[in-house]
Amino acid sequence: DKSLLMGGWDYLEGNPRVNEDSHLALLRDMRQNLPCARGGVLPHNPTFDEKGELVNPEKIDLSRWDAWMAKFPWASSYLIFAAVGESFQGEPMTSPRFARMVGSYYAAFAAALRARRVDASRVVIQLIDESHSHRTDDIHIAWAKAIRARTDAFRLMVNPIWEKPQEARPAFFELSDVICPWRGYLTDKTRPFYRALVERGKELWIYSCTGPVRTFDPVAYYRTQAWEAFAMGGDGSLFWQFGNFGDSWRAYWQPGVEYSPYFISPDGTTATKHSEALMEGSEDFALLAMARDAAAELKCGGRDASQLELALSDGVRRVLKESEGGSFWGIERNREVADVVRIDILRALERARLKGEK
Numbered sequence: 001d002k003s004l005l006m007g008g009w010d011y012l013e014g015n016p017r018v019n020e021d022s023h024l025a026l027l028r029d030m031r032q033n034l035p036c037a038r039g040g041v042l043p044h045n046p047t048f049d050e051k052g053e054l055v056n057p058e059k060i061d062l063s064r065w066d067a068w069m070a071k072f073p074w075a076s077s078y079l080i081f082a083a084v085g086e087s088f089q090g091e092p093m094t095s096p097r098f099a100r101m102v103g104s105y106y107a108a109f110a111a112a113l114r115a116r117r118v119d120a121s122r123v124v125i126q127l128i129d130e131s132h133s134h135r136t137d138d139i140h141i142a143w144a145k146a147i148r149a150r151t152d153a154f155r156l157m158v159n160p161i162w163e164k165p166q167e168a169r170p171a172f173f174e175l176s177d178v179i180c181p182w183r184g185y186l187t188d189k190t191r192p193f194y195r196a197l198v199e200r201g202k203e204l205w206i207y208s209c210t211g212p213v214r215t216f217d218p219v220a221y222y223r224t225q226a227w228e229a230f231a232m233g234g235d236g237s238l239f240w241q242f243g244n245f246g247d248s249w250r251a252y253w254q255p256g257v258e259y260s261p262y263f264i265s266p267d268g269t270t271a272t273k274h275s276e277a278l279m280e281g282s283e284d285f286a287l288l289a290m291a292r293d294a295a296a297e298l299k300c301g302g303r304d305a306s307q308l309e310l311a312l313s314d315g316v317r318r319v320l321k322e323s324e325g326g327s328f329w330g331i332e333r334n335r336e337v338a339d340v341v342r343i344d345i346l347r348a349l350e351r352a353r354l355k356g357e358k
Helices: 020-029 063-070 096-115 134-148 170-174 191-199 218-231 273-300 306-321 337-357
Strands: 005-007 036-038 078-081 123-126 155-158 203-208 236-239 263-265 268-270
Touching (some): 005 273, 096 134, 273 337
16 A cells, blocks of 8 residues: 555534535545544443443443544544553552553454454554653553553554653553654654664554644645655654634634634634645655556566666655754745655656566
């Protein structure tokens, strides 16, 4: 699959909103394929016995999950932000009962998904948000150990904001399937650390969370993040946040910072240059992945792939260089470079395929 996983903590679970049909249609058009929900879609009202085992696990209530999943028939994966803490239903995470409670709960959730013929590996659980200390690392570790002791069905995701990720608890990364660092902390010193995790089999996503987004260049902030993910060996790009809690058309009346890449109001949604840049970035990623796989296929067949590899590596470098220095509109940069490079890579891919057919 050459598709970029792309989402933005849209939180469209729960009762339908007035503008929901318009919102969902826009998300699909701009290639969103990773819907994000809060922990309310997890099985609710569980009951545990004295030892911590879930009572009647076959009867857990997934009605909220079912309603949310039905909104996104096109999704590749589903991200759930569980927002856990140092206890579960009053049981501290240091107790053996806590581990049994958490483990039996998520094992029952995995079994319920299998009964619905849903591949649980498509479900990504984000236990905590933006870990940046050993305390928050330890919360993730305690929950991840408890889940892994009973089921490995789900992918566990972390989005660290460690400025020096090598200082985090090693188990924080070892017990995670998806690593999603903040793009703002990707530097020449941290990129090798995350690339090494990819080489060890971890899935890499990248996220950004800055605003107000109308002050940002759509190419530098949104579109090139897909290129950054590709360059790092990743396959996911996330942004806080898709949607808002006010009215984009009344900027000065917003209750908070505007993070939405598109305009959204109580009446509907409207595409913008920023949301179009997200869509183009997803399409860029598909082409880059296609070229990468074609080069690997040529080399596997004993044919020369050097020109295609050069076009790919040089092109990615050129695009990412134009996003250096920040994302604000006022920075001078070549905003056509991504389109030029995409054509160069496409032509190199066509030439390579013609050579391969001879």
